[in-house]
Amino acid sequence: MASSESAEPVARRVTMRDVAQLAGVDVAVVSKMLSGDASLSVRAETRERVQRAVAQLDYRPNYAARSLRRSRADAFGLIVPDFHNSVYSGIIDGAQEAAHAMNFALLTVSADRTGAEGAQFTDLFGNGTIDGLLVAGSAQADELVRLFRRSGTPVLSVNGRIPGLDRYVILDDFSAAQQAVRHLVELGHTRIGYISGPRDLDTSSRRLDGFTSAMREAGLTVPMSYVAHADYTPRGGYHAMRTLLQLENPPKAVLAANVSSALGAMSAAYAENVSVPNDLSLISIHDVDLAEYASPPLTVVRMPIQEMGRQAVQLLAEKTASEAIERVVDAPLELIERQSTSRART
Template identity: 45%
Template sequence: MTTTPRRATLVQVAQLAGVDKAIVSRVLNGDPTLRVKDDTRRRVESAIAQLDYVPNYAARQMRTARSDTYGLVIPDFSNPVIARIISGAQDEAALHGRLITVVSEGLRIGGKPGFLRLLTQNRIDGLLIAGDSVSGEAYGALRSSEIPWLFVNRQDPDHTRYVVLDDYRGARVAVEYLIGLGHRSIGHIAGPDGIDTADRRRRGYEDALTNAPDMKPAIEVPGGYSAEGGYAATATLLRSPELPTALFVANIVSAVGSIRAILDAGLRIPEDISVIALHDHALAAHLAPTLSVVQMPLEELGATAVRLLHSAQRDDVVTEQVSEPIVLIPRQSTAPPPHR
């Protein structure tokens, strides 16, 4: 009969290294305040390796009421913009010895938002919310929970706990680039009505037009942050009495739909109409034509959100804006306007 070998204990590691078990624990946790001789630290590390010691995190969680996990609520899993935020959050969490649990805001368990279970069952040490909508029930759970939380790239007049991108500036960089190319009629395929990120990008677009000479009136059509939404909004805009010579699209995913709608209408990019979008993705350099973009600091946003969640107290006011780096990347989809 085969027996399962017993797991080495912290006490056994301490005995083999000839130190107190508290020293072993602090070495394992990377305690920066620990002051021991290099020889002592090497003995501890050697004992850990020799015994193949693996910490019992489940037991530690029961003792400390910590999960060593942060939750991240996202709109859905299909958006490559969200993927970069997750990447930045995950890397920063690892620096603090944490993992990230990602949950879609559309997930329902027993008729309730799935992320509420993370809050109510002590499965996370903090919660980041990058979703576009939070129900009244979820708001109540957030406010009554002792777990710290932050909104990610979303502002709301009812709370002062958020970290956002400088979407306003990103939009202005895109539109001012088109103006610099000579465009005076620029349309905007906007994000959904009532969404904070879409509102900030819309203001950036409008202010860029207002501050430039001889501009035609704004032409805005709300869409969604999806290829389908971009296609439908662009098809609507292309039916305008006067066709703009350039489009600023609020999101790279919706820009894919915009490009398809322009080509389906028998127009050329950029010969007939230029297109630039907010955010970047590796696929943007492989579209035909390649897509001009303003790259936003998405990884930095995710990392900053985790850093603030880790350091701020539950009731602290947190109103952070991530503004760097914002990078214009011109590609084939933009050019000076055609002579009409």
């Protein structure tokens, strides 16, 4: 009873040593084989024995050990402000796809739910857990960037620029707003209002610029009162639209800066008995499943959001930590005409 080496009750995790033993080789052979090390040469017969052992034991490399030794995690982090907003869902989708394609894990965290002082993120992320960080939407962006700068983790901003960070991937928000306005103009509209996003958001100001620029281009004036500031939420869109509708001379067409606020706007029109599109044309930037099933279905300028997520991950993987990344995703925008816009009545 002195030493009871035999009766081990609990099944230990199977390690590389087990595989090596079963195959009758050194662990180094197994390691190099599995990681495709070109400097290794093995006889076909040996290679086969190792493969059989791996299969038989259902061996999987220990992630922590590998990560420790190679001092890289094969994982990226992604911080989004909100899982419920479909823009971020799209970014996550694209990012995940690209990450998994290169065998990276993607650790997605939403910022506003966590209590969310930046320190919490460095605990989650700053200890070698990830090889790079994507920040979408600029929730506490400045603090995050500062913290991760110190830790040496490369940071990349997605869908918005962060002051002091020359690494970002954005969409052509300017053109999107421009195209939306042009569509309304082609329909004969002249009294065009705008429901904007939050004042301090980068996408928001670029869309506003696109709006005003396209209006000017069309020779139309933009009364101050025709630009209502909202916050990308249905609630915000709702109130913004009410404000617009209460004007003495309300707009006959409205561009909403995103789908959520457009849906809120539509709800406000409904509440005020303003018929879309008969009394009011409504167009929006972005796209969501739901835009198609709004009542009426919403005309929209679709943005390549997933593509942005994909490219963000790829750039993070390709570029060094110090290299500047200033990318405007050039996938084409697409006007999807549905039933919320109609020709202006003359």
